[in-house]
Amino acid sequence: MRMNSVCSALLRFVPVFLVAAVWEVLPRIGMVRPEFAPSLEKIGSAWLELIASGELPYHAAASLTNLVIGLTSSICVGVLLGLMMAWHPIFNATAGTLLQMTFPIPRSAFVPVMILWLGLGPASKIAAIFSGSLLPIIVSAYNGARGIDRVLIWSAYSFGATPRRTLWQVVLPAALPDILSGVRNAISIAFILMVTSEFLIGGRGLGYLISFLGDAGSYAAMFAVVATVAALGFLVDRGYLKLMQWVLRWRD
């Protein structure tokens, strides 16, 4: 049984190996210039070198720090704003209207504004990540809170809960499934903004490292860092999905 599941997992990833094989073969038979598609072996050894020299960990730490700060603050602010918008019609008509006016702007367009306002440091990157991941969280918290069965709120009141307590102990948990899937969207947007802002601002971070290595012509190392960013995006998404399922295990 166990053997079977290992086999089926391996079988599932056969297509990935096939693509890797094509990647290896094309430059060797002269279809693609070798420096345009460095062999996996070269990419792997470049990756190990980047780890050993401490460059990759250094830039990855800088990127992920910005990502975590930007995301956590947008989750706190976004959930609060979304719930308030669902809770108070007046708040929704005022703050909600102002937020809604910014909705159609792709957040990447804000990166130059952040540079203008906050300069070329990590503050601009964090602000870009924050502003980008805020929107899906507000929308999901708002929709989640609005979809609540009203009986739940009446029950809370009749048990003597204050409005604030009802908001935190009834509305928030009921909106949690929506909020958590909003956060998942926010994470993928945050990754995009992390890389975009590092391409534009430079300094520290994986995006900067990628463009630096590309400009220097170290293509194998550049592919290694791109693969690292891709792997990070993938792993964070999968890890978050697992966490989400665990948090929501009380649901049927």
Added chain:
Amino acid sequence: MARLSGSEAKSGNRFNAGSWQLDAVRIITAAAFFVVWEAGTRVGALSEFVLPAPSVILRQLWDELLSGKLTMDVQATLVRLFTGFLIAAAIGIPLGILVGRVKIIRWFCDPLISLALPLPQIAFLPIIVLWFGVGDTAKITLIVFSTIFPIVVHTAAGTQAIDKLIVWSAESLGVSRYGFIWQIAVPAAMPQIFTGLQIALPIALITTIVVEMLMGGSGIGSSIINGMRMSDSPELFSGIVMVALVGYALAKIMEFIRKALLTWHQETAA
């Protein structure tokens, strides 16, 4: 199901308030926002460099319109955006149908798509530049690359999840394999195919603006980045206003097409 706020429950739209009082508050808020913004720059509380007044931005947009820069930028951006988006749809929808209906193709594509979907595709930009240079080919390739996965995933999910009763009825009526795809699978999956396109279009706009910012050339994105480099705040902010307008118009057009195309579907009636 009873909703949290009774006044809002009446309206179907997520962000619309139900009563005219709230609508009035909305309009007053938006107006007050612009008045405060304009007044703030006039009295010098906000510097023109940090945030130009709405009147300055409008003036800039008007000047750019007269000089033809605005039309050129918007046109360059839209041409790239739609070329990329249409290529992605032209490849992604048929591929999605195949992934949804043909077992061997699903087996091959499923792990690749699940690997590629959550990636920040923009990180591949230097690789695309290495392969295709900094011209439109590279820009459009990246737009296709970042938009194709949601289209494939939603098309595949839609064509895969067709009601068994419909499949059996079609088979018992003797439909061919080819006819099944065109007459059953595609129409049945239409709402989800459209959802995929509606998700992909804003991504196409984001990617277009980002590649224009990073690679230069023409377009709204490079106008924004020029504004930043030259410390020309009015140019920067007028670019952002244009992106907002384009984004808003695209979303509205997609909603309209969706309604027009799916009049026969129950989602429109609901």
